[in-house]
Amino acid sequence: MTRYKSNDPELTRRKFVNIAMGTTATVGVVSLLSTLGSVNPVFKLTPGKMPPMEGDILVHAEGDKAGQPIALADLGETLTPAWPMGQDADGNPVIRKAEPNNLLAVYAFPSGQLGGETKLEATIDGSVVAYSDICTHAGCPVPDAKDGNGMFCPCHSGQYAPKEGAIVKGGPPQHKLAQLPIKADGDKIVVTDFFLSPPFGYTTEEAWEAYLDKVRDAAKLKGKDT
Ligand code: FES
Numbered sequence: 564m565t566r567y568k569s570n571d572p573e574l575t576r577r578k579f580v581n582i583a584m585g586t587t588a589t590v591g592v593v594s595l596l597s598t599l600g601s602v603n604p605v606f607k608l609t610p611g612k613m614p615p616m617e618g619d620i621l622v623h624a625e626g627d628k629a630g631q632p633i634a635l636a637d638l639g640e641t642l643t644p645a646w647p648m649g650q651d652a653d654g655n656p657v658i659r660k661a662e663p664n665n666l667l668a669v670y671a672f673p674s675g676q677l678g679g680e681t682k683l684e685a686t687i688d689g690s691v692v693a694y695s696d697i698c699t700h701a702g703c704p705v706p707d708a709k710d711g712n713g714m715f716c717p718c719h720s721g722q723y724a725p726k727e728g729a730i731v732k733g734g735p736p737q738h739k740l741a742q743l744p745i746k747a748d749g750d751k752i753v754v755t756d757f758f759l760s761p762p763f764g765y766t767t768e769e770a771w772e773a774y775l776d777k778v779r780d781a782a783k784l785k786g787k788d789t
Contacts, residue, residue, distance in 0.1 A: 608781045611661035614762075615647035615743055616782070619754040621669060621693065622648045622658060630658060634750045638671035638691060642707045642714070642725075645669045645693070647743075647754055664762040666704060667743060668696035668714070669752070670725055679727025682759055685744030691752065693743040694729045695762040700736040702763045714740075738766070 621633045624644035628637070633645055645667040648658045659665045671691045677683060686692045698705050698716040705723060708715035713732060714723040721734035729740035741758035757778075761771035 608778065609661060610649060610651040610657040611659050613649065613659055613782070614662065614757055614775075614778060615659065615665055615667070615754045616649065616778075617754060617756055619647035619649045619659070620748075621645040621667065621745070621752040621754070624660075624666060632751050633669065635671065635687070635691065635747060635752070636750070638669060640670060640672055642696070643669045644696060645752075663702065664695050664697050664741075664764065666696045667693050668705065668725065668729075668740070669693045672726055676726050679724065680730050680739065681726070681728040682742055682744070685742060685755070685759060687745060687747045687752070691745065691747075692725065693745050693752070694725065694740040695743065695758060696740070697763045698736060699731075699738040699740065699761075699763050700734070705740070 622645060623629050623631055623633055623637070624646050632648075633643065637643060646658045646660045647665055647667065648656055651657050669691065670693075674688065674690050677686060677689055677692060681692060683689050696704050698718065698721050700716065700721050701718060703716055703718035705714045705716045705721070707713075708722070714725055714729070716722070716734065716736070719735050721736040722732040723729045723736070723740055724732050725740075728742060731737070731739055739760065741760045741762040743758055744755045745752050746755050747753070757775055758771075761768060765771040765774065
């Protein structure tokens with residue numbers, strides 16, 4: 564088979580024009596993206612996207628009782644999935660499930676078994692503890708390990724220890740699951756503050772705190788968009 568190189572000036576010109584047009588288009592797209600990127604997005608939160616906050620009640624996330632408040636008696640040593648439920652500006656209940664990080668893992672371990680990095684003062688009687696159930700590596704929900712040894716993320720084999728403050732025990736996650744401070748109010752479980760460490764998507768305390776500052780500001784705007 565004969566190989567040759569075309570020196571046809573018309574082909575060369577067309578090739579140049581095509582390349583130039585492609586380059587121009589690329590530059591155009593890049594500059595458009597740069598322009599869009601330079602515009603500060605408006606920070607807007609609906610009640611369903613707010614992070615769990617003081618006064619929220621934990622409700623069942625699945626099963627026959629989905630949407631109903633979790634009673635202490637419902638809990639055990641296996642993971643109970645939960646959502647925080649707050650209120651909108653008119654006082655109507657809102658389950659905050661539009662934000663994936665708000666999916667929670669709640670446990671009741673026998674007294675004396677919680678330790679490690681668990682903030683005991685943010686648990687109920689050193690027994691009931693709640694964490695964000697979203698893996699800090701890439702955002703998958705984390706169930707209990709099948710062998711009963713802690714929590715095991717099915718996406719890339721991340722392992723967490725719920726009795727030790729949900730620290731990482733194996734796999735690629737770099738950060739523990741975020742503990743949510745709670746207290747008992749009668750038989751209900753009530754949130755007392757924001758997550759105590761950054762949940763998935765926030766790699767530093769500073770980034771998480773900056774986000775919370777925006778949330779606090781948005782929460783002050785009674786009604787309308789918050
Ligand atoms: S998302 Fe959990 S280990 Fe990767």
